[in-house]
Amino acid sequence: MSDSPRRGRSSLAEAFRDKSVLVTGHTGFKGAWLSSWLLGLGARVAGFALSPPTEPSLFDKLGLDRCMAHRIGDVRDLEAVGQRVDEVEPEVVFHLAAQSIVRVSYSEPIETFATNVLGTAHVLEAIRQRGRPCVVLIVTSDKCYENREQKVALAEDDPLGGRDPYSASKGAAEIVTAAYRRSFFPLGQYEAHGVAVASARAGNVIGGGDWATDRLVPDIVRAVAEGQPPELRHPEAVRPWQHVLDALAGYLRLAQLMLDDGPSGLAEAWNFGPLDDPAEPVLTVGELTDRILDRWTDGSRMTWAAAPQPAAPHEARYLRLDARKAVARLGWRPVWNVERTVDETVRWYREDHERGDMASFTAAQIRDYCASAQRSGLGWVTGPERRRAR
Numbered sequence: 001m002s003d004s005p006r007r008g009r010s011s012l013a014e015a016f017r018d019k020s021v022l023v024t025g026h027t028g029f030k031g032a033w034l035s036s037w038l039l040g041l042g043a044r045v046a047g048f049a050l051s052p053p054t055e056p057s058l059f060d061k062l063g064l065d066r067c068m069a070h071r072i073g074d075v076r077d078l079e080a081v082g083q084r085v086d087e088v089e090p091e092v093v094f095h096l097a098a099q100s101i102v103r104v105s106y107s108e109p110i111e112t113f114a115t116n117v118l119g120t121a122h123v124l125e126a127i128r129q130r131g132r133p134c135v136v137l138i139v140t141s142d143k144c145y146e147n148r149e150q151k152v153a154l155a156e157d158d159p160l161g162g163r164d165p166y167s168a169s170k171g172a173a174e175i176v177t178a179a180y181r182r183s184f185f186p187l188g189q190y191e192a193h194g195v196a197v198a199s200a201r202a203g204n205v206i207g208g209g210d211w212a213t214d215r216l217v218p219d220i221v222r223a224v225a226e227g228q229p230p231e232l233r234h235p236e237a238v239r240p241w242q243h244v245l246d247a248l249a250g251y252l253r254l255a256q257l258m259l260d261d262g263p264s265g266l267a268e269a270w271n272f273g274p275l276d277d278p279a280e281p282v283l284t285v286g287e288l289t290d291r292i293l294d295r296w297t298d299g300s301r302m303t304w305a306a307a308p309q310p311a312a313p314h315e316a317r318y319l320r321l322d323a324r325k326a327v328a329r330l331g332w333r334p335v336w337n338v339e340r341t342v343d344e345t346v347r348w349y350r351e352d353h354e355r356g357d358m359a360s361f362t363a364a365q366i367r368d369y370c371a372s373a374q375r376s377g378l379g380w381v382t383g384p385e386r387r388r389a390r
């Protein structure tokens with residue numbers, strides 16, 4: 001496979017306009033952003049997920065139940081997944097539904113494995129049973145790797161693993177995906193089955209509209225609202241922080257190229273994360289929190305506190321992704337640096353705090369992101385059209 005970037009014949013809007021797209025996990029943080037972006041691209045977007053996992057939720061704030069074909073359903077139920085595939089007849093499937101919180105996976109390991117491993121198998125099996133040609137992107141995680149915390153960025157061919165149930169479930173979802181691809185959707189028989197399956201491993205994404213428990217930004221937002229210093233469990237931990245739109249641009253690009261060109265050189269695993277850039281500092285949890293607090297409180301020097309250690313189960317101290325393959329071969333790269341990512345995230349929550357129209361604000365933020373991407377030479381990144389004044 002050559003390392004020269006794929007050009008793709010289309011922009012995102014050209015690729016997704018009028019396409020039938022099924023998003024599992026559309027009621028969650030990333031799923032709601034992705035559905036919103038796809039709607040802006042003119043796709044026919046259908047969802048399949050449990051109810052929004054948080055209250056409030058981005059799904060409710062954006063009124064997505066009125067804009068897309070919303071359906072509550074459980075990926076642990078193969079028949080229900082199959083029915084949804086029958087109804088939607090998807091040309092593209094983004095599988096994001098998951099039990100997504102490491103700490104919850106310690107208290108509910110069986111539910112985590114059932115949702116994340118069996119749920120992934122059910123999505124692929126429903127497509128296999130129906131012989132439905134489509135592009136499938138299985139979203140796993142940067143945590144799917146055997147992370148020995150050796151201070152190196154993990155690349156796609158590093159061993160899979162996972163010490164806690166969440167990480168192990170995502171490693172297992174990768175293995176299930178590869179097994180389905182090799183057994184049922186092999187590259188050499190693409191003309192016959194028509195299914196292109198890739199997986200995406202993104203780092204810790206941040207952005208407005210996340211209210212999950214035990215995630216850094218929502219924890220900070222809640223603490224600031226209560227006038228309390230945020231409590232950090234692992235302030236020294238290093239994570240591949242990126243704006244949610246940077247990760248989603250990678251997912252959309254991969255699906256766009258598979259729609260344009262078929263699976264060759266694409267139906268495999270892909271990392272999406274910040275690049276190793278001397279101008280871009282690798283931030284610890286504590287440093288990122290400092291930046292968010294500084295921006296949120298206009299420099300009034302609010303600080304954080306370290307959480308009592310016995311309460312915290314193990315979470316990796318060091319996790320970085322090597323995303324050079326996606327840069328070289330997909331022509332993708334992160335667009336917003338840490339400073340802009342923090343700025344846009346804080347702007348979103350402030351706007352919400354001031355009771356802004358979050359659907360318009362979110363669409364405008366996607367447009368701003370696309371404009372930044374275009375300016376940086378990523379001409380394929382397109383988003384919602386601005387509504388024309390009458």
Ligand SMILES: NC(=O)c1ccc[n+]([C@@H]2O[C@H](COP(=O)([O-])OP(=O)(O)OC[C@H]3O[C@@H](n4cnc5c(N)ncnc54)[C@H](O)[C@@H]3O)[C@@H](O)[C@H]2O)c1
Binds near residue numbers: 024027031212
């Ligand atoms: N947010 C991050 O930083 C991050 C990082 C790496 C990977 N991921 C992965 O990205 C995906 C989306 O993450 P998110 O942050 O939006 O998570 P989220 O928790 O906000 O949303 C999860 C979604 O999955 C749905 N869901 C959960 N269990 C389900 C079930 N049994 N059946 C059907 N739907 C179910 C929820 O209803 C929700 O729509 C997940 O696969 C997650 O593991 C997220």
